[in-house]
Amino acid sequence: MLIEVYKNEDAPAAHKGTNHYAEWRKRVEHMMAEPRKAIKYRNLFPATSAGWDYGKDIVLALIVPRIFI
Numbered sequence: 001m002l003i004e005v006y007k008n009e010d011a012p013a014a015h016k017g018t019n020h021y022a023e024w025r026k027r028v029e030h031m032m033a034e035p036r037k038a039i040k041y042r043n044l045f046p047a048t049s050a051g052w053d054y055g056k057d058i059v060l061a062l063i064v065p066r067i068f069i
Contacts, residue, residue, distance in 0.1 A: 005043070
């Protein structure tokens with residue numbers, strides 16, 4: 001499962017037009033057990049009318065902690 005979060009409704013199409021997306025899609029095609037499908041959700045947080053779109057000058061970062069076992 002892959003979950004992607006975009007800043008606005010135009011961002012997924014823009015992302016799919018990038019070279020790195022085309023390269024990723026080509027490289028993982030053989031790894032798919034079945035054809036890819038999308039399920040779209042609406043965000044609950046952040047609870048702004050603009051969703052994740054805070055404007056061009058704001059940089060959002062997802063911080064994922066490293067867990068050492």
